[in-house]
Amino acid sequence: MKKISSKYVVWLVFGLAFMIGFFHRYSIGIIADPLREDLLLSTAGISLLSSMYFYTYGFLQIPCGIMVDAQGPRRVVLMGMSAVFIGSIFFALSPTPFLLYIARALIGFGAATVFTSIFKIQALWFKPTEFATIAGMTAVIGNVGGMLATAPFYHLTNALGWRGGHLILAIITVIPILIIYGWITDRPPAETDTKEDKEEHKNLEKNIEKPPQKQPQKITEGLKVVVSNPYAWVNAVILFMVFGSYMSFSGLWGPHFLRYVYEIPLEQAANLIMIYMAGVLIGSPAIGMISDRLQKRKRVLQAALFLLVAGWATMILILPVFQKMWLLMPVLFITGAVSISPMLCFTNTKELIPQEYTGIATGFVNMAPFFGTSVINSLFAWFLRTEETAATYQAGALLFLLAAIIGFTASFFMKEGLEAKVSKIH
Numbered sequence: 001m002k003k004i005s006s007k008y009v010v011w012l013v014f015g016l017a018f019m020i021g022f023f024h025r026y027s028i029g030i031i032a033d034p035l036r037e038d039l040l041l042s043t044a045g046i047s048l049l050s051s052m053y054f055y056t057y058g059f060l061q062i063p064c065g066i067m068v069d070a071q072g073p074r075r076v077v078l079m080g081m082s083a084v085f086i087g088s089i090f091f092a093l094s095p096t097p098f099l100l101y102i103a104r105a106l107i108g109f110g111a112a113t114v115f116t117s118i119f120k121i122q123a124l125w126f127k128p129t130e131f132a133t134i135a136g137m138t139a140v141i142g143n144v145g146g147m148l149a150t151a152p153f154y155h156l157t158n159a160l161g162w163r164g165g166h167l168i169l170a171i172i173t174v175i176p177i178l179i180i181y182g183w184i185t186d187r188p189p190a191e192t193d194t195k196e197d198k199e200e201h202k203n204l205e206k207n208i209e210k211p212p213q214k215q216p217q218k219i220t221e222g223l224k225v226v227v228s229n230p231y232a233w234v235n236a237v238i239l240f241m242v243f244g245s246y247m248s249f250s251g252l253w254g255p256h257f258l259r260y261v262y263e264i265p266l267e268q269a270a271n272l273i274m275i276y277m278a279g280v281l282i283g284s285p286a287i288g289m290i291s292d293r294l295q296k297r298k299r300v301l302q303a304a305l306f307l308l309v310a311g312w313a314t315m316i317l318i319l320p321v322f323q324k325m326w327l328l329m330p331v332l333f334i335t336g337a338v339s340i341s342p343m344l345c346f347t348n349t350k351e352l353i354p355q356e357y358t359g360i361a362t363g364f365v366n367m368a369p370f371f372g373t374s375v376i377n378s379l380f381a382w383f384l385r386t387e388e389t390a391a392t393y394q395a396g397a398l399l400f401l402l403a404a405i406i407g408f409t410a411s412f413f414m415k416e417g418l419e420a421k422v423s424k425i426h
């Protein structure tokens with residue numbers, strides 16, 4: 001069977017898998033009420049059900065990265081998406097909460113394989129000078145999945161119920177499985193029709209299809225290379241702080257922070273979070289593109305993190321004094337746009353680690369945002385332990401400012417890695 005030779009189509013198919021995984025991440029909130037009614041789940045049970053995904057996803061990042069480097073992204077994603085498929089069917093048919101938890105963990109396990117795989121695909125198919133742009137687009141495609149899990153999923157489950165909704169998700173999951181199985185290779189195929197592809201593949205010669213390496217000593221060696229690299233740790237710190245705050249703000253505390261501190265109804269606050277998310281969606285590819293154009297990761301990230309510090313300071317300390325809503329909107333948008341800038345940390349890590357270990361490196365740094373979110377969420381809750389007021393929300397939100405300052409400071413310890421890669425290719 002003739003294989004796909006367009007890097008954009010390959011990326012898009014892996015992107016669809018990433019989108020499906022992201023969809024599941026945010027899908028429980030919408031179906032919480034019917035789940036409560038049908039399976040008598042308590043609020044704690046709903047929260048555990050949602051968390052099952054995050055725990056498996058976070059903890060499996062390194063093992064998934066190891067598998068990706070050893071087996072190649074194609075096989076790993078085929079296995080992962082099959083787990084998502086089976087998990088979705090189990091979820092849809094589950095007669096008891098226990099089976100529902102197992103199904104959710106299976107979905108989390110499957111979804112966990114995709115991020116490290118898509119980064120490996122990007123490393124094998126795209127030029128180093130395109131990497132940050134395509135990584136930014138990957139974040140967009142994931143977030144679109146997250147957005148589809150809101151109103152559109154609400155309407156779907158209204159029409160078909162939560163079981164029907166999950167059966168539809170299972171059917172959609174078959175699409176990337178079939179395309180990846182039949183038409184996609186890990187690396188650009190040696191045979192290709194178009195002149196552009198031939199030219200491009202000549203530049204990425206070392207990536208041309210060859211069997212993946214499987215030696216076990218490679219795994220230990222890869223882990224050693226990644227964990228002993230101080231710059232991978234710097235990137236992990238930035239991701240822990242900045243993505244931890246981003247997920248904590250957009251996923252949990254943001255609406256209530258705006259509601260109390262700006263004295264607005266919760267519905268308006270939730271709409272304002274959409275402005276922050278619009279910033280994320282536009283900022284992600286824009287920052288990647290700027291970084292690729294300038295061929296700089298560190299400087300671009302520093303500039304973005306400086307704006308992030310300014311954005312949080314304005315939103316938390318300055319604007320509440322004046323209560324100017326028309327000023328809050330652009331500040332939210334800009335803060336969202338620069339909150340996603342640490343996507344450059346994945347790119348930077350990939351550039352500092354040999355390509356054969358891109359999977360392990362991506363998995364290693366991608367654990368940080370998940371731990372960051374749980375730590376920041378808990379610390380924020382500590383500020384609200386006695387009462388929920390504008391003052392306690394403002395105090396909790398200072399964590400975001402502090403995290404941005406730490407992230408900005410850490411960015412001075414980054415090492416630029418793109419120049420070396422570009423000079424090797426030309």
Ligand SMILES: NCCCC[C@H](N)C(=O)NCC(=O)O
Pocket residue numbers: 115138139142146243247366
């Ligand atoms: N709203 C969730 C934040 C996700 C951060 C980032 N865009 C991303 O894709 N991270 C990798 C992942 O595995 O989620």
